[in-house]
Amino acid sequence: MLLIGKRVVLEYGILTVLFMILLHSCSVQQRTTVRNYPTDKPFVYSNKINIINDLPKDEKKRLTYELENYWDDSLRVRLAQRYLVRYRLNKPPVFDSSNLDRSMNFMKAYLNSQGYFYPNFKDSVFIDTVKDQLRTYVIMDISTGKNITIDSVSYSFQDAALNALVQSEISKSLLKKGGRYTKQVIGDELDRLTNLFRQNGYYNFSRDDLRAVVDTLDKELLQLTLDPFKQAQLITDAAKKRNENPSWDINITTTRNLTDSTGLHQFSFGNIYYYPETKLYDIPDSVRRRTDFIVDTFSTGIMKYKQNVFRFRPMRDHTYFKRGDKYNEADYFKTINTLGQLGAWQQVDAILEPRNNDSLDVHIFLVPAIKQSVATELEGSRNSGDVITGNTLGISMNLTYNNKNRWKQAIQQQTVLRTGVELNLLNQTNNPIFQTFLVSASHTYAFPRILTPFRSWGSSKKIENKKTLLTLNGSYIDRRNFYKVNSCTASIGYEWRTRKRNGDHLWLYKPLNVELYGITRLAGLDDLIQKNPFLQASFNEGNIVSQSLSFISTSTGRLNRNRSHYFRVGIEEAGGLFGLLPGLRNNIYRYIKTETEYRQVTRYDQSELAYRAFAGVGYNYGNDPRIGRTLPFFKQFIAGGPYSM
Structure with missing residues (x-):
């Protein structure tokens, strides 16, 4: 029977491989049916883009994929997938050769934005007659030419303070000598500079105040000469250089004279006003002008209220700027977002009020949640x-x-x-009729700050979503005729988050986690264990006193924004110190456990591709045979299942 089973599995495997090879050998067109096509007129049945010059494999794949989006609408082929392997083309457009030029213009504009300024296009069109269908195949061969590189980068601002600020952060510039020239990287650099200025007090500075001047002219052509042969040689050399290694100079400057403009005024944060009892329908300007509030003045802000529903501390601890600091747009929005995530307020808004051309009073309006x-x-x-x-x-x-x-x-x-x-x-x-009875209770507190006796975390700007978690759980399960389980767990933990360029890092540390379990075995369970000794490990009686640390990193791809990454690593240690105490030595588990997980998800138009890898190691170094020399069954690793991805 075993040989027959293996033979059947082998035959099914061979048939599956042959089916996949046959399916792959059939092109998409061979598996496509056409509905509602124009009669006696050629219609667009297939379009294809070929990049014919030498490019790195990944770059060629990326450009081919992106260029598919720049066909003219009348040349697009919209296929609907059916039954996983079949496709349907419904109401295909009539082919019009004039739309080829429009598609070329769209594709050329895209290639220019990616730094390919000298592309060549060659289109091929042929018609295949299938019954009464005039199927038109459109092929676009593209030679992108050389990618423009950056020859030099310079920054010139009329204001010395702006120049000094830019030079202090020059290492973070996105424009590098020898790097690829694209409109995207220039736009990102202008955004970076705008954020830099607005994070250093320049409240009125905007992206419209910056421009990038790109010099595409070869400097050798500016040499004055009366010799026509030498001039012709210079032109020939410039054309050769453009084809072999084209490079441009970039200068970042301002769009207008900012000497007398408010764009050069540096602002500082002034008074900070909090309105923690704002109604959802209140108008902020009206609330700001009201005079019937109770006013509490603190060294870090002013709270205006009427019913004394909130203390000042949670607002103070989650404000990432103080009076006198230079205006920082990132800290301003970070404060608004963090206050809105606490849960006590359903909506948080703010208004900046300029004062004396150098100060910004901040009015924060907080709408309480139920x-x-x-x-x-x-x-x-x-x-x-x-x-x-x-x-x-x-x-x-x-x-x-x-x-x-x-x-x-x-x-x-x-x-x-x-x-x-x-x-x-x-x-x-x-x-x-009654087989199982259970009752459980849990009680949790989430403090919006880190509660420690030795350090204040309130002033750290890099740490967000600070929480202290206190949890207490208890449960009782009565599995009639088999067992009774009593459990009580308690833990204290800290959670915080730090932002990174393309994602964030989440930390969770539990310095103390206590899990107490008591099992009363009944006759039915003893009979099951005699029949299946492996069940013994699932009903070991023991307690846990442990601490754990978890780290989670989430990010998006730098080159592909549709690709996300998730990485988690955790470690738990139990009984290392408490297991040395005589009264606990034989009553608690002593083990160390670590695990790591990685996920990657790539999103496409109508699908996703997901990868997941998981690994874990656990070691029980306790020697008590009554508890067992394996991990507790509720701490063991589980793989697979419908939600593992």
């Missing part, structure tokens, strides 16, 4: 694959209480109560 909410959920599930009890029906009810402003400090509190039963349907196995 403070308290209660939700109930009723869930049902059916299990028809239980080999012991047959068909079972599970019914559970959840009661959730949320408080988004505990103790007036934007502390998030959540309490969840859950109870449920599992019923033996139709009493098929002569077991009691």
Whole structure:
């Protein structure tokens, strides 16, 4: 039987490979049907772009993919996929040769934006008659020519302070000598400079105040000579240089005279006003002019309120600038976004009010979220694959209480109560109708700051979404005739985030995690373990006192913005110190566990391609045979499943 099974698997494997080869050998056109086509007129059935000059493989693939978007609308082939392997072309456009020139112009403009300024195009058109269809195939052969490189980069501003600021950050310039010239990289450099100025006090400076001057002329052509032969030689050499190694000079300057403009005025943050009880329908200017508020003045800001619903601290801790700092646009928007993410306010807006041509008063309007909410959920599930009890029906009810402003400090509190039963349907196995009873409760506090006795994290601008998490859980499960499980877990953890250029980093550190478990074995479980000794490892009784650290990095690709990366690494250590205590030595697990995970997702127009890699190592260095020398079953690794990607 084993040989027959292997033979069947081999035959199916060979048939699958042959089918894939046959499918690949059939082009898309051979698997395409046409509907509602024009009769007695040629219509666009296929278009193709060929880049015929030598380019790196990845660059040629990228350009070919992007150029497909620059066909004229009347030359596009819109295929609809059907049954995974079939395609349908519905209402194809009539072919018109005049649209070829328009497509060339679109493609040339795109290539120019990518630094290819000397492309050549050659189109080929042929018509294939299939029954009464005049199928037109359009092929565009493109020689992109050499990519323009950057010969030199210079910055010239009339203001000495601007020049000094640019030179201090010159290492971060996106324009490098010998680098590729594209309109995108120039635009990105202008954006970088604009952000640089607006992060150093230049509130009125905008991108429209900058321009890039590109010099495309060969300097050798400017040499004065009366010799016509030498002049002809200079022109020939310039043309040869343009074809072999074209390069241009770039100068970044201002679009107008800013000497007397407010664009050169540096501003500092002035007074900071907070309105934490703003109504959703309030007009900010009207709120700002009201005089009936209670006003509390602090060294870092002014809070105006009427009902004393919020303390000042959560607003202070999540404001990333202070009075007297130079205006920094990044810190300004970071403050607004962070306050809006705390949960205590559903909407956060702000207004900047110039004062004396050198100060900006900040008015922050915070609309409170609904403070308290209660939700109930009723869930049902059916299990028809239980080999012991047959068909079972599970019914559970959840009661959730949320408080988004505990103790007036934007502390998030959540309490969840859950109870449920599992019923033996139709009493098929002569077991009691009640099979399982469970009840659990959890209580969580999320403080909007890092609570430590030795350091204040409030002033760190690089750290965002700072949280301290306190969690307490308890549960009781009664699996009738098999076991009873009591559990209690408690933990304290810190969570924070740091921003990076193309993504962010998330850290989660739990200095203390306590998990207590108690199992009462009943006769039914003992019988199962005798029949299947491997179940013994799943019901080891032991407790955990551990600490853990997790790091998660998410980013998008620099060259392909449709590609995202996810990287996670975590380490957990249990019993290293507490396991040395005599009273705990034989009652808690002692192990170290580390795991890492990587995901990559590439998004296309109608699909996604996902990769995932996971690896983990766990080692139990405890020597207590009662607890076991393996990891606790609830800490072991699980691979696969429908949600693994």
